[in-house]
Amino acid sequence: MSSLDKKQQPRSWGRYPKVEHSRVQTVYWRSEIPDLEHFEQSLLPYGYGRSYGDSCLNDGGISLDMSHLRRFISFDEDEGILRCEAGVSLAEILELVVPRGWFVPVSPGTKFVSVGGAIANDVHGKNHHKAGTFGCHVTRFELLRSNGQHLICSPFENSELFSATIGGLGLTGIILWAEIRLKPIVNPYIDMESIQFSSLNEFIQISAETDKKYEYSMSWVDILIGEKDICRGIFMCGNNNQSREFVHKPVGKKLPLAVPFDFPAFVLNTFTVKAFNELYFHKQLSKSVHKVVPYEPFFYPLDSIHEWNRMYGKRGFLQYQFVVPFEGGFAAMAEIIGRIRRSGEGSFLTVLKTFGSVRSPGMLSFPRPGITLALDFSYGGKKTLQLLDELDEVVRQSGGVVYPAKDARMSAANFQAFYPQWQEFAQYVDPHFSSSFWRRVSFSEELVTV
């Protein structure tokens, strides 16, 4: 088998690590899937490569390209139940359903993810405090195991595999199609409020006050401001606009920009990040601003810049997201932000949000009640890895967890401490499936000594 050239190698969004798959096997039709048992190397489904770390990579193994399995199957427009193949992207769903008065129930910060990927990572969005994760809205899906079994999984049928597959990082088999429950909307606009806050305390206060009132919320934060206030930022919250008048108001389409080449490593540094933060924080002149905006810039501000990940240069970047429980979370958050600031590693885009208590059916699901912070670190070798290891410790001690879908480096010990249910999950992993992530975190010292 000829090896893939560099450009054909599946990559993750952070472009770190760069691994070498033995080959890519494309799946074009549900009725024409090759016999999975007959492959010699392990398999891993891959959609649009929007996972940040190595959970969508399979070093030395086979990457199953699912992006051609992108057909709709049925749409009940009265009930909002959509069934589609796993490679359909949320962008395609939105294009289809928004004009018909429906919306995806949960959406991550990019619409360029596949339905299969949204399930496998049990993604969350700005409405987690109200709606839970994507997996909460999946009514059923078909899972193909390597032994050739086609299983319909739902909360009532093959429910263990249903719950292992939601947040199961693609390890339980191939999701062929899924059925999801959409959310009704009146028009494609959002009533949005942006509120400046100047400390972590204030964020928590605003969050508590607005969470009941607003369906969607998230905050952009600047963590480089100093000890006392810990962070400042802009709290953005919103609800679907309810005005009938806006139903046919045309939404102006902006042409997408693209980052045309890899930026040199020095472009993003503490200085430029500080300058950007200063400008961004003061972009609104008053404390609170109210606007009606189309849904796209509200949900997907970065989707308008294609390949923005190239800003981090050739070496790529690491995304780090964790959640700490409300109780004791403030101290842990303060500690973590302090460490990052002192390390001099600037995070270009930092997002803060509170998670609610809606439980996901996913066995290995990440979100849980508490405060979550997501940061990007340009990959700077050992120094960066060491900082993140230190942060893992703080998260672990506070009773929090780190998000596997964005991870490229956490230790097996930490993963197993974060997710004590991992061994139960491991029973449902398909024997022919694996990933770079899974081999790293399921590593057990006991097994080695046997």
Added chain:
Amino acid sequence: MRILIIGATSAIAYETAKCFAKDGVEFFLVARSAEKLVDVGNDLKVRGAKRTETYVLDVNELDRHQEMIEAAIEALTGLDMVLIAHGTLGDQEKCQRSVEETLKEFTTNCTSVISLLTILADYFEQQRRGCIAVISSVAGDRGRQSNYVYGAAKGAVTVFLQGLRNRLHRSGVAVITIKPGTVDTPMTASLKKGLLFASASRVGQGIYEAMKNRKEVVYLPWYWRPIMFIVRSIPEPIFKKLSLG
């Protein structure tokens, strides 16, 4: 609007059909695999098609063409447009070693198309309106050593369409020759993807527009027109020495 699509599960036909589905058209979809037809039919229905009928046929069964076309006309109570999109990219080297292989490729890519067109031309001529679009190829513009069996079949289709266009012009029927360049589809999965490769969705959109606007000869994407102009202009004594991909 009622459209018959032959080779409806091919990537380019499917992308074209997606565009038409949004307009709420009625489809009669023909392909070899019943399972794939169901997948495509359901998808187009969700995307807005008013109706989708499917019909399983291997186009190499030439004697079933009449029956299939009659079924389409009956099911949709008439036809406004036809898109002939089926084809195979045969193995040139295998063809060179086997007469049987060469003739099989020729039947799929040329004879079957001519058979279908002969039946359809009469229908549209009598109806005195409508549109017939056929996917030929830039490979039919000039024979090259790397794929001249495929190229010759497509070239024959192109010439047949020229004549048919001339004949049906008087009846107000549009005949459209679509010449895609290299397109990223399952048919070309084994080829190395160069700069000139276009996505199936871009080409599908182009076909949709060409059919709506009743074009004549369309290169897709557009840059193949100047490229093929140059390729056709190279004098034969020089051309025979070249090894174009």
